[in-house]
Amino acid sequence: MNSCSRPLLAAVLAVPFQTGAQSLAPQVAASAGVAVGAGTLQVAWTVGEPAVNTMQAGPILLTQGFHQPVPVRLRLSMRAFLQGPYNTGTGMMSDGLRVNGWVPLTEPYTDLGYSPIGGGGESITPAVLAITGPDAIIDWVFLELRDRTNNTVVLHGRSALLQADGDIVDTDGSSPVSIPMPADEYFISVRHRNHLAVLSLSPIALGGPPVAVDLTNGGTATYGVDAQRVLAGVRMLWSGDVTGDGVIKYAGAGNDRDPILVAIGGVVPTATTTGYLSTDVNLDGVVKYAGAENDRDPILQNIGGILPTGIRNAQIP
Numbered sequence: 001m002n003s004c005s006r007p008l009l010a011a012v013l014a015v016p017f018q019t020g021a022q023s024l025a026p027q028v029a030a031s032a033g034v035a036v037g038a039g040t041l042q043v044a045w046t047v048g049e050p051a052v053n054t055m056q057a058g059p060i061l062l063t064q065g066f067h068q069p070v071p072v073r074l075r076l077s078m079r080a081f082l083q084g085p086y087n088t089g090t091g092m093m094s095d096g097l098r099v100n101g102w103v104p105l106t107e108p109y110t111d112l113g114y115s116p117i118g119g120g121g122e123s124i125t126p127a128v129l130a131i132t133g134p135d136a137i138i139d140w141v142f143l144e145l146r147d148r149t150n151n152t153v154v155l156h157g158r159s160a161l162l163q164a165d166g167d168i169v170d171t172d173g174s175s176p177v178s179i180p181m182p183a184d185e186y187f188i189s190v191r192h193r194n195h196l197a198v199l200s201l202s203p204i205a206l207g208g209p210p211v212a213v214d215l216t217n218g219g220t221a222t223y224g225v226d227a228q229r230v231l232a233g234v235r236m237l238w239s240g241d242v243t244g245d246g247v248i249k250y251a252g253a254g255n256d257r258d259p260i261l262v263a264i265g266g267v268v269p270t271a272t273t274t275g276y277l278s279t280d281v282n283l284d285g286v287v288k289y290a291g292a293e294n295d296r297d298p299i300l301q302n303i304g305g306i307l308p309t310g311i312r313n314a315q316i317p
Contacts, residue, residue, distance in 0.1 A: 075176040075210040078168040081236035083229045085283040092164045095136040096284035102276040107159030109142045119158025128173035134165035146187035148203035152317045176210040183207040194278045195237040196314040199223040224315025240299040246314040250300045
């Protein structure tokens with residue numbers, strides 16, 4: 001850097017930039033030079049070039065590359081299905097919880113004991129739950145980014161929304177999920193409050209542009225053996241982990257069947273109850289122990305359907 005550039009750079013570092021109409025949180029597009037665009041605006045730069053202007057178009061705000069204090073906001077365009085509400089006829093998940101007004105406006109995972117490192121407390125407006133059709137919100141899920149050298153180390157965790165067509169979106173109900181972490185490779189896991197979690201087999205490179213990660217069609221390999229239920233070629237998270245301990249059990253201590261009976265009163269097996277409950281295995285908003293579309297049968301089916309003492313473990317370290 002020549003001597004003329006130093007005073008200019010010092011001034012740039014010392015003075016914050018403001019936009020006239022709207023204040024935007026700065027986002028680093030890259031640490032070593034990149035080209036970005038929004039509409040007709042295209043901007044390219046490399047580290048070391050003195051920048052004296054601030055330019056804005058849509059969501060992009062270009063300032064000086066040396067003084068950005070916030071990390072890159074990674075964006076994930078993920079897809080996943082949950083077995084409980086999945087409908088083979090439509091190829092989508094039912095949105096019974098949303099229709100009956102049971103989906104909470106604030107994520108449930110913090111209260112359930114999950115560890116939202118760097119995240120937590122995500123919330124939505126009622127307008128997000130007014131969306132119908134393939135983009136209807138069926139429930140919250142919990143996402144984790146894990147260290148690329150050690151898939152047991154969680155670096156970031158946050159809640160996101162799951163649409164009927166399997167898209168996992170941010171709290172506006174439509175955008176790719178945004179995560180404030182530096183560009184790198186990460187193992188990615190998807191967790192749900194009464195389904196078995198799933199983890200990518202290999203680290204996935206994430207950067208500024210949205211990265212597609214599809215867990216529904218085998219395009220993204222998963223860790224372990226039989227990590228997902230496969231039905232007519234469609235992959236989905238195993239349902240029935242009512243207790244949330246990462247194990248599906250039909251009988252024995254800590255099984256997932258008994259809490260369903262307890263939830264409906266513990267006496268009359270044909271009774272039902274409603275609400276946003278982990279005992280609602282198929283996520284229709286109604287807890288049933290017996291009868292059509294009950295929540296008990298999927299547990300037995302998912303451990304093999306024959307031996308009630310069998311179990312199924314989540315394939316996640």
